[in-house]
Amino acid sequence: MHYISTRGHAAAQSFSEILLAGLAPDGGLYLPQEYPQVSSAELDAWRKLSYAELAFEILRKFATDIPEADLRALTAKTYTAEVYRNAREGEDPNLITPLLPLEEKNGATILLQALSNGPTLAFKDMAMQLLGNLFEYTLAKRNEELNILGATSGDTGSAAEYAMRGKKGIRVFMLSPHRKMSAFQTAQMFSLQDENIYNIAVEGVFDDCQDIVKAVSNDHAYKARQKIGTVNSINWARVVAQVVYYFRGYLLATRSNEQKVSFTVPSGNFGNICAGHIARMMGLPIDKLIVATNENDVLDEFFRTGVYRVRKSAETYHTTSPSMDISKASNFERFIFDLVGHDSARVAALFRKVETHGGFDLSGGPGSDGDEFAKVAQYGFASGKSIHQDRLATIRDVHAKRGLLIDTHTADGVKVAREYATAGVPMIVLETALPAKFNETIQEALGRDADRPAGFENIEALPQRFVVMPADAARVKDYILEHTGL
């Protein structure tokens, strides 16, 4: 299996070669030359597998240059009940991503797929935990080191740190805005005492942190010498790891491959739902893929109108589902590549237009850039939007009717799923975080605290390990230099 760039100018590469890479050299995103197909017989055989075995079967179709025995060991080590131990009472942690029935609507069952039982209580652990093990394995084989530099406003940074802690050959330098994360998120990251984890609290906002990462990455000589890498959401291995739970959700919800299911996905950077699109392209019987956005509705606008219009910083709202507060969707280019029939010259032109004109228009209307919006429904896509009042109402309603607490992002998903539920097709909503992470809004909705999984009770009281620094790329570079010994 070889990987190509959506913009067509990069040489084909193997899975291991792109594992540690971000963007392709031509600015595009990596995709496999073709999507491997899954037969009905294979799907049936997979019904009996554990999560780890299923992950192996799917990964081996993509990571063809990693010996199978090694890949099997890596997936077995990643997907254990020990790692995904934060299941609710009554959920079986051995299922890794248990399905919970939520309600009946218009004759359709709405189910919740619990993806947030990992160490940081958000779905990003599903992929990041595998990435940590894949990185360690690959670096050891090549006798190399990697210094991961990232910026976070919460979920990504903690998922990366918990995946990389204690890993040989890897250090993590994570920038976060000083005193701007929630007490819980801060404690999750700063209480880690592992020597290879460096928390840098920057005196500024999240954008300042991101600017520093860009400035350091643009110093190519420094980047090469200090072996700087990233783990952002465009990483291909993260997307593949996410494909696994769509298969898992389907297999848990059905008895035969005649049955179709739909998924609703709380979306920001289009990474999670992109994995659903790939599962569908591989032959998984998915009826609809519903994109749920919050007030930051870049994606909802596209899937309603065919117009992709990225937002400026001033038009990007800070909401109570903050992990979906995006101005452009960094993984969206992968879907557009499929939508325009793998025409990489067109993809390059469309995304150049995003830089120069702030977007593109595939509606087919006068002056538009194409008419492919007409084909979007063939790929199963539809969308909806949920705002703060919807989140509060949905959290209250699910709690009252079902006695279940859901987080704000998942609430956006449930609100939109209800608009699309149809008889005979189970609707699976992906639970992207546990409510303990966003307790402020649970308090606002219900006047009570979210339950905390065991071990998190007093996390804010643990000793914290971090340094405070001005928003200055030169200072961050010096700090990395001092701590890598390179």
Ligand SMILES: *Cc1c(COP(=O)(O)O)cnc(C)c1O
């Ligand atoms: C990252 C995140 C999302 C958005 O996922 P994308 O892959 O960026 O679409 C949604 N909910 C939570 C809790 C997240 O952490």
